[in-house]
Amino acid sequence: MNLAVVLVSPKTPGNVGSAARAMLNMGASDLRIVAPRCDYLDSQAVAMAVHAADLLRSARVYPTLREALADRDLSVGTSARLRADLPAPRHPALIRPLVRQAAAPALVFGPEETGLVNSDLEQCQVTVRIPTGDYASLNLAQAVLLVCYEFLQGQDEPAPVTRKTATREEMEAMYGHLQETMHLIGYTDAVRARHTLRLWRALLDRALMSSAESRLFRGFLRQVKWKVDQAAKEGTPPDTAASPAGPAQTD
Structure with a gap:
């Protein structure tokens, strides 16, 4: 699956490196970073990436989320909160068929301290909420690992009929x-x-x-x-x- 992981304004190099490692664990390789607030290639990031250091170094950087998603035909935002005027977050299992039918899907993760803001979520067709206990705040790399697992672990199932959608x-x-x-x-x-x-x-x-x-x-x-x-x-x-x-x- 041609799945991209998009990190919006990450703050901590170690989190970016750990997210790259999580991607490698789950079989994703297209890392995109929007307006980073840190040096995502510093020694801490590379150390946390471990064997995913090459994936980290190949990451593409974009000034805006719109540019990072320009070639994607499905964008999935991540959020644990309900937002006014925006569709409610859905369980990953309900979104998996959409992701698997897409030719070029993207998973979008927000800054560590705030998550995605409304203007980011507006650019996502659907939003996913990772099921948790009462304490719903996850580390960035944990979130990347769990959502990538949900969408990539079923690749051996027969693929449904695909329909190429607009970017x-x-x-x-x-x-x-x-x-x-x-x-x-x-x-x-x-x-x-x-x-x-x-x-x-x-x-x-x-x-x-x-x-x-x-x-x-x-x-x-x-x-x-x-x-x-x-x-x-x-x-x-x-x-x-x-x-x-x-x-x-x-x-």
Whole structure:
């Protein structure tokens, strides 16, 4: 399985090295680090990686999570908390079929002290919660080990029929286009745009669009803009014109 592990802003070199070792234990080899706050190749990291030192050295560094996920077709966030406007975390066993059907899945882990923030989780189609006792805080490397185990240990099972879905970069571009269109037609305003887009993300991410389907949707958005522009040239307000708080807004 072409599984990537993405660490967002890790703080401690030893945790990065231990995470690399956990990946090697479970058969994952694609380590991606977003905006690290430490020297992930220092002596402590290499020592904790043990035999995964080469995996650690081959890690790719990205300035943003969006860039780290650009070529992935499924991104799975990790969180132990419920978040407003975001889908609730699910048990790993329920997400495993999605991961196994994906051509290029990614597991995303947040900083040691805070975990993933809402803006990170917005870029993940699903969120997983590792089942624990009452004390749910796990070391970064422990979390990497457990989630990689859940998604990689079943590789010998017959693979289901796969469907190639759009990359995260294609989806993020589509969501940017959707937000522009929502502002254009007065569907939402600057204050409520983020909440509204989260609802649309949750709906459209469940569809697991293909690249062609994302282009089809963007073609529809381009037609909306063309229609609004034509109406403006002719001096005729479009029928859908309304205030930002108009009836088209959803809560």
